[in-house]
Amino acid sequence: MNLNKANLMGRLGNDPILRMTQKGTKVVTFSLATQDFIKTKNENETTWHRIVVWGHSADFCSKYLKKGDAVHVEGSMKVRKFEGDDGKMNYMHEIHSMKVQKLGHRKEKPEEASEALVEVPTEQDEQHHQS
Numbered sequence: 001m002n003l004n005k006a007n008l009m010g011r012l013g014n015d016p017i018l019r020m021t022q023k024g025t026k027v028v029t030f031s032l033a034t035q036d037f038i039k040t041k042n043e044n045e046t047t048w049h050r051i052v053v054w055g056h057s058a059d060f061c062s063k064y065l066k067k068g069d070a071v072h073v074e075g076s077m078k079v080r081k082f083e084g085d086d087g088k089m090n091y092m093h094e095i096h097s098m099k100v101q102k103l104g105h106r107k108e109k110p111e112e113a114s115e116a117l118v119e120v121p122t123e124q125d126e127q128h129h130q131s
Contacts, residue, residue: 004077005074005075005076006049006073006074006075006077006095007072007073007074007078008034008049008072008073008074008095009034009070009071009072009073009103010032010033010034010035010038010049010070010071010073011017011032011033011068011069011071012030012031012032012033012065012067012068012069012071012127013031013032013033013048013067013068014030014031014067015030015065015066015067016028016029016030016053016058016062016065016066017029017030017062018058018059020105025054025055026054026055026056026058026059026062027052027053027054027061028052028053028057028058028061029051029052029053030050030051030061030065031048031049031050031051032048032049032050032051032071032073032095033046033047033048033049034046034047034049034121035047041080049093049095049102050090050092050093050094050095051073051075051094051095051097052078052096052097053097053100054096057097057100057118060100062101064102065100065102067117069102069103070099070102070103070104071101071102071103072099072100072101072103073095073097073099073100073101073116074097074098074099075096075098075099076095076096076098077093077094077095077096078093078094078095079091079092079093079094080092080094080095095124106130
């Protein structure tokens with residue numbers, strides 16, 4: 001039995017970046033900061049995550065999410081391997097998101113806070129879509 005599931009709540013570290021694959025599929029990436037309380041140091045520690053969102057939901061993320069927004073992300077961990085400019089192999093850990101939920105921003109008035117649930121296609125849907 002195997003399980004590969006990521007469930008994160010945090011804030012965007014940058015505005016989402018919208019790109020197109022060679023086959024014309026939209027993909028958005030953004031960084032997400034999460035915090036854990038470290039009891040021994042009596043302080044919060046920030047961890048940065050790279051989030052990848054595919055397809056129609058990439059449009060939503062690029063239009064309605066911005067740096068500093070609070071979101072809940074569900075997805076799976078992927079490791080992408082690529083060759084750097086120096087010829088060495090590099091490995092990047094990413095969360096390929098299946099759900100993104102925008103949470104109310106702390107600067108918003110309560111009546112302006114909104115939540116939007118975005119169902120993101122799975123990687124299998126993406127591969128099927130590119131065929």
